[in-house]
Amino acid sequence: MDYRPLGSTGVKVSPLCLGAMMFGAWGNEDHDESIGIIHRALDAGINFIDTADVYARGESEEIVGKALAGRRDDVILATKVHGTMGDDPNEFGNSRRWIVREVENSLRRLGTDWIDLYQIHRPEQDTDIDETLGALSDLVHAGKVRYIGSSTFPPSQIVEAQWVAQKRGRERFVCEQPPYSMLIRGVESDVLPTCRRYGMGVIPWRPLPGGWLSGRYRKDGDVPTSRRARMLPKRYDMSLPGNQRKLDAADALARLAEGAGMTLIELALAFVINHSAVTAAIIGPRTMEHLESQLPAAEIELSADLLDRIDDIVPPGVNVNPADTGWDNPALEPGARRR
Numbered sequence: 001m002d003y004r005p006l007g008s009t010g011v012k013v014s015p016l017c018l019g020a021m022m023f024g025a026w027g028n029e030d031h032d033e034s035i036g037i038i039h040r041a042l043d044a045g046i047n048f049i050d051t052a053d054v055y056a057r058g059e060s061e062e063i064v065g066k067a068l069a070g071r072r073d074d075v076i077l078a079t080k081v082h083g084t085m086g087d088d089p090n091e092f093g094n095s096r097r098w099i100v101r102e103v104e105n106s107l108r109r110l111g112t113d114w115i116d117l118y119q120i121h122r123p124e125q126d127t128d129i130d131e132t133l134g135a136l137s138d139l140v141h142a143g144k145v146r147y148i149g150s151s152t153f154p155p156s157q158i159v160e161a162q163w164v165a166q167k168r169g170r171e172r173f174v175c176e177q178p179p180y181s182m183l184i185r186g187v188e189s190d191v192l193p194t195c196r197r198y199g200m201g202v203i204p205w206r207p208l209p210g211g212w213l214s215g216r217y218r219k220d221g222d223v224p225t226s227r228r229a230r231m232l233p234k235r236y237d238m239s240l241p242g243n244q245r246k247l248d249a250a251d252a253l254a255r256l257a258e259g260a261g262m263t264l265i266e267l268a269l270a271f272v273i274n275h276s277a278v279t280a281a282i283i284g285p286r287t288m289e290h291l292e293s294q295l296p297a298a299e300i301e302l303s304a305d306l307l308d309r310i311d312d313i314v315p316p317g318v319n320v321n322p323a324d325t326g327w328d329n330p331a332l333e334p335g336a337r338r339r
Contacts, residue, residue, distance in 0.1 A: 054083025
């Protein structure tokens with residue numbers, strides 16, 4: 001497996017990053033099976049793992065920690081902070097108070113003395129970015145964190161964070177984690193070019209977006225049902241025009257993959273990691289079968305003709321369903337727009 005630079009850090013990572021969201025109560029509740037999936041990924045050459053404190057309220061981090069016992073030095077380990085972790089209103093967000101407390105919890109759950117990449121999971125409108133960067137910088141200086149990053153930040157806030165870091169002498173975000181796939185291409189117009197200008201790594205989540213590019217969504221078949229579909233009707237309810245458009249596109253892309261002699265999963269992952277601004281695509285297998293179906297994509301290069309045909313189905317810079325942004329901009333809420 002070829003390894004790529006993580007932005008301008010000098011750190012080399014695999015083009016596939018093992019996402020751990022599906023390990024634990026949100027997916028595979030069998031810890032031994034989950035650990036086996038992690039070990040198989042490491043044996044296949046993946047050296048990059050991404051999790052978050054909020055995934056199954058810390059259970060995912062605990063599983064990753066158990067899996068890395070004796071192998072920690074060989075792995076670039078990333079986790080995230082921001083999501084709600086308790087009933088206390090301060091057990092959430094991007095404040096100094098919460099970050100310096102929650103990093104200790106993540107370190108304990110992961111069974112490690114340091115986190116390679118500590119990411120802010122979402123922007124927080126009522127927290128000054130300097131407050132957040134100041135806390136993260138202190139963690140870097142204390143040796144608890146090596147690098148810091150952001151996840152699902154809009155381009156204006158990516159730029160603001162870079163400017164504040166430079167002006168205030170803070171550590172800067174070296175990596176952004178946006179949603180990106182053949183169906184969710186909005187970041188191509190702004191987020192990806194912004195990251196390139198600032199020398200940031202890019203590790204997209206949802207490259208198969210929630211199963212839509214797994215091959216299960218076809219026009220001539222029954223629409224799959226899942227807990228995720230019930231929880232997120234805006235992304236799955238087939239009575240919505242945006243999801244009907246996704247079904248049409250997913251079916252056309254599946255036929256394109258078949259004609260190219262590969263699975264839709266392979267095409268989808270190869271599409272993401274073939275973008276010149278992308279460092280690694282985050283895969284999120286729940287089973288060993290899922291992982292095995294995703295690993296071959298690391299070796300696939302797509303021709304210009306095939307990429308052009310993908311563009312014909314979903315144009316560059318377009319989200320087929322506008323609800324698939326991963327973050328609802330509070331500036332668009334009625335209360336922010338009306339006097």
